[in-house]
Amino acid sequence: MSTDAFTVLAEPTRRRILDQLRDAERSVGELVDGLGVSQPAVSKHLRVLRDAGFVTCRTAARQRIYRLDPGPLRAVDGWLDPYRRLWARHLDALERHLDSQEQ
Amino acid sequence: MSTDAFTVLAEPTRRRILDQLRDAERSVGELVDGLGVSQPAVSKHLRVLRDAGFVTCRTAARQRIYRLDPGPLRAVDGWLDPYRRLWARHLDALERHLDSQEQ
DNA sequence: ACTTCATATGACCGTCAAGGCATATGGCGG
DNA sequence: CCGCCATATGCCTTGACGGTCATATGAAGT
Missing domain, CATH: 1.10.10.10 (Winged helix-like DNA-binding domain superfamily/Winged helix DNA-binding domain)
Structure with missing residues (x-):
C-alpha cells in the first residue's frame, strides 16, 4: 500500500x-x-x-x-505554502526592527 | 535528543x-x-x-x-529548492510540446 | 501548608519499519 | 534449454515510536 x-x-x-x-x-x-x-x-x-x-x-x-x-515533492511544497507567510512576517518584523535601529 | x-x-x-x-x-x-x-x-x-x-x-x-x-520549516523549504528546477523543466517540456502541437 | 489546575514524565505494551540473508523472478547470451 | 546477470521479494530479528495509564512537577489560590 x-x-x-x-x-x-x-x-x-x-x-x-x-x-x-x-x-x-x-x-x-x-x-x-x-x-x-x-x-x-x-x-x-x-x-x-x-x-x-x-x-x-x-x-x-x-x-x-x-x-x-516531481509530483509528490510538489505536494510537499504545496503543504509548505501557508507557512511561508510566517517567514515573510518574520522578515517584516526584522526589517521594522532594523529600521527602528537605523534612525 | x-x-x-x-x-x-x-x-x-x-x-x-x-x-x-x-x-x-x-x-x-x-x-x-x-x-x-x-x-x-x-x-x-x-x-x-x-x-x-x-x-x-x-x-x-x-x-x-x-x-x-519557522526555522526548521525553512530548512525543509531549502532542501526542496534544488528540486524545483524539475518542475520548471517539466513545464518547459510541456510548453514545447504544446507549441509543437499548435503549429 | 494544602488543594487544585495545567502540563510533563515514566513505565509498559503493541506495532511497524529497516536491514541482512537467502531465494525467487525474469531477460539475455551461449 | 541452461546458466548468468540484474533486480525483486520473503522471512526474521531488532530497534524506534506512539498510545495509554499512572504519577510527578510546579505555579496559584485559599
Missing part, C-alpha cells in the same frame, strides 16, 4: 536516492554503488518510492532505470 | 499541531481540545517539536503557550 509522502521522506537513505536521481535517471546498480547500501535494501526503498509516486521505472534490457517524478 | 526535521514531520498529529499553531499561539489545553488526542500524547509531541526547533514555549501563569518557529 502507498505510504504518506512525509513518511517516505523521513528515511535518510530514501532522500539520498532522490538526490542521486535529481540530475539523471539511474539503474538500481548505479544507485547501490553510489549509496553503499545492500542491493535488497535499495530495491525495497525504491519500491516505497514507486508506490508513493516519487519515482517511475522503465525496463531497459536487464536493468531497471529509475527516474524522478 | 533532537530528531531530524523530516522524521518530525512524518507524524500526522504533529503536522496537525503545526497547522493549529500557524495562525496563533496556543496553550497545551487548547491544542488537546482541537486535536481530540490525549493530553500526554500531545505533550510528548510538543516535546519532540520543541527539541527539533519547530516550536518555542513560553510560560504564562499555569499554562504553557506554544508558538511556531
Whole structure:
C-alpha cells in the first residue's frame, strides 16, 4: 500500500536516492554503488518510492532505470505554502526592527 | 535528543499541531481540545517539536503557550529548492510540446 | 501548608519499519 | 534449454515510536 509522502521522506537513505536521481535517471546498480547500501535494501526503498509516486521505472534490457517524478515533492511544497507567510512576517518584523535601529 | 526535521514531520498529529499553531499561539489545553488526542500524547509531541526547533514555549501563569518557529520549516523549504528546477523543466517540456502541437 | 489546575514524565505494551540473508523472478547470451 | 546477470521479494530479528495509564512537577489560590 502507498505510504504518506512525509513518511517516505523521513528515511535518510530514501532522500539520498532522490538526490542521486535529481540530475539523471539511474539503474538500481548505479544507485547501490553510489549509496553503499545492500542491493535488497535499495530495491525495497525504491519500491516505497514507486508506490508513493516519487519515482517511475522503465525496463531497459536487464536493468531497471529509475527516474524522478516531481509530483509528490510538489505536494510537499504545496503543504509548505501557508507557512511561508510566517517567514515573510518574520522578515517584516526584522526589517521594522532594523529600521527602528537605523534612525 | 533532537530528531531530524523530516522524521518530525512524518507524524500526522504533529503536522496537525503545526497547522493549529500557524495562525496563533496556543496553550497545551487548547491544542488537546482541537486535536481530540490525549493530553500526554500531545505533550510528548510538543516535546519532540520543541527539541527539533519547530516550536518555542513560553510560560504564562499555569499554562504553557506554544508558538511556531519557522526555522526548521525553512530548512525543509531549502532542501526542496534544488528540486524545483524539475518542475520548471517539466513545464518547459510541456510548453514545447504544446507549441509543437499548435503549429 | 494544602488543594487544585495545567502540563510533563515514566513505565509498559503493541506495532511497524529497516536491514541482512537467502531465494525467487525474469531477460539475455551461449 | 541452461546458466548468468540484474533486480525483486520473503522471512526474521531488532530497534524506534506512539498510545495509554499512572504519577510527578510546579505555579496559584485559599
